Amino acid sequence: MTQLRGVGIGLGIAQGPVARMAEPFPAPSDAPSTLDAGSETTRVRDAVAGVARELEQRGAQAGGAAQDVLEAQAMMAEDPSLETEIDARIAQGHTAEWAVHDAFASFRDTLTAMGGYLGERAADLDDVAQRVIARLRGVPAPGVPDPGHPFVLVAKDLAPADTALLDLDKVLALVTTEGGPTSHTAILAREKSIVAVVGAVDATSLVDGETVIVDAAGGLVLTEPTADELDRAHRRAADRAAAASAPVTPGALKDGTAIPLLANLGNADGAADAVALGAEGVGLFRTEFLFLSSSSAPTIAQQRASYEKLLAAFPGKKVVVRVLDAGADKPLPFLNDAHEENPALGLRGLRALRASEDILREQLTALAEADAATRANGQGADLWVMAPMVSTVEETAYFTAIAREYGVKTAGVMVEVPSSALLADRILAHADFASIGTNDLTQYTLAADRLLGSVASFQDPWHPAVLRLVREVGAAGRAHDKPVGICGEAAADPLLAVVLVGLGATSLSMAPTALADVRASLLENTLADAQRVAEAALAADDAASARAAARAALSVPATA
Structure with missing residues (x-):
């Protein structure tokens, strides 16, 4: 058994087979466009608008903190400055796909250099760009896998659009190699009561199909668990579920000290x-x-x-x-x-x-x-x-x-x-x-x-x-x-x-x-x-x- 350490979110524990998040699309080819600039511009406008509306719809479905994040991403997708940058590249004879990729990358680098809140939003730009390119190609955007059975989702980090609408009947737990206790993934995991360990840098070694235990209380991901370890984890999960369904009482310490x-x-x-x-x-x-x-x-x-x-x-x-x-x-x-x-x-x-x-x-x-x-x-x-x-x-x-x-x-x-x-x-x-x-x-x-x-x-x-x-x-x-x-x-x-x-x-x-x-x-x-x-x-x-x-x-x- 190997212990991979990270920051646990909550006290939950879960077990199951790993399913890794798909890698993002590679950069589009810089070959000249076979379409005229007007046609490419129309394609981009339609794709960007479609992505923005999809993000807003996902936000409305998710509600809470996720809605605020996704609405911000939708606004980012339709930022006039980005639109201008994309149009300029299309006017030079590039395809819509390459123009989106290059304009978003340039904007991302600018935000990264600025640091602070805007620097953090650079990662969101990558997600939006991937969604626009996917829509231009008529294919699904890289996102949460669907192996056909419940699974432990392992990713570098999760885009807010993916985290907001996770199927909690299938996603047993989250493991990310990046992020901290106040990252979007951590905040949304708390909001949705998802067992999660974030910032587990060594989780890059996990492969699809292997069984792991995700122990948020210990901030651990356990690989190659024995039957006894799996059984103990199952009992802990059952005990926690029973405690959660017990009658709610006011917050207090064991000695009766009230802590609202x-x-x-x-x-x-x-x-x-x-x-x-x-x-x-x-x-x-x-x-x-x-x-x-x-x-x-x-x-x-x-x-x-x-x-x-x-x-x-x-x-x-x-x-x-x-x-x-x-x-x-x-x-x-x-x-x-x-x-x-x-x-x-x-x-x-x-x-x-x-x-x-x-x-x-x-x-x-x-x-x-x-x-x-x-x-x-x-x-x-x-x-x-x-x-x-x-x-x-x-x-x-x-x-x-x-x-x-x-x-x-x-x-x-x-x-x-x-x-x-x-x-x-x-x-x-x-x-x-x-x-x-x-x-x-x-x-x-x-x-x-x-x-x-x-x-x-x-x-x-x-x-x-x-x-x-x-x-x-x-x-x-x-x-x-x-x-x-x-x-x-x-x-x-x-x-x-x-x-x-x-x-x-x-x-x-x-x-x-x-x-x-x-x-x-x-x-x-x-x-x-x-x-x-x-x-x-x-x-x-x-x-x-x-x-x-x-x-x-x-x-x-x-x-x-």
């Missing part, structure tokens, strides 16, 4: 499913969906309707709404679409809202009106409002003051940059609560763009530097007797969730599908256990060592 388990939501439509999966409220409601699809800010009435729907779905429960977090990967034409050399360090989050304060005030007005309306009809939730990307004490005082003007009783801040973590004791003197966004906190602490594949290995919230900052915020919360939540992807990691509680987190918010695993993990440990394992992780030198130390401290099995 909340949902991260991108729109109010996901509220019912979150409740069904045991969400005790909402720890992060992203309001960007109201703004991103429009060339102008939504009206107060439009916002209020969405907020009322959300609050009514959680009567009496805590609902934490993040005001608009625009900038960096989410530029808006009516807020902050000016070019920035490094947008991740530019005018984003609360900084952008202060520069266009009318948008912030309209959002707070809509939230206050929605809160009043739902309370009036007996459906009110416990509304908390927080600001994104707060980096100073002064910003904290500014936001809490303006929130109070609109009657917000509980106003807090997101801790996403090291400065706010290091000043948490002073920030919590003003804010009513803190919510740690581990995705951004990790990228800023390790100076590694969270969406850039080339530095994915650095984007790991297990890194002791990140854990130390979380400890600072936890200590400040205890000193001020104020709540400290976690709303980044780290909270969805069942083992890391225990560590975060040991560091002082008082609530955890995650994709609803991760709630069952985290709930089960917490119930196996007391607060003293959590604090002990947190200290073990803090004593490590790197993320991998911290994860291993935590597993050893809690005696979590590392193999099937």
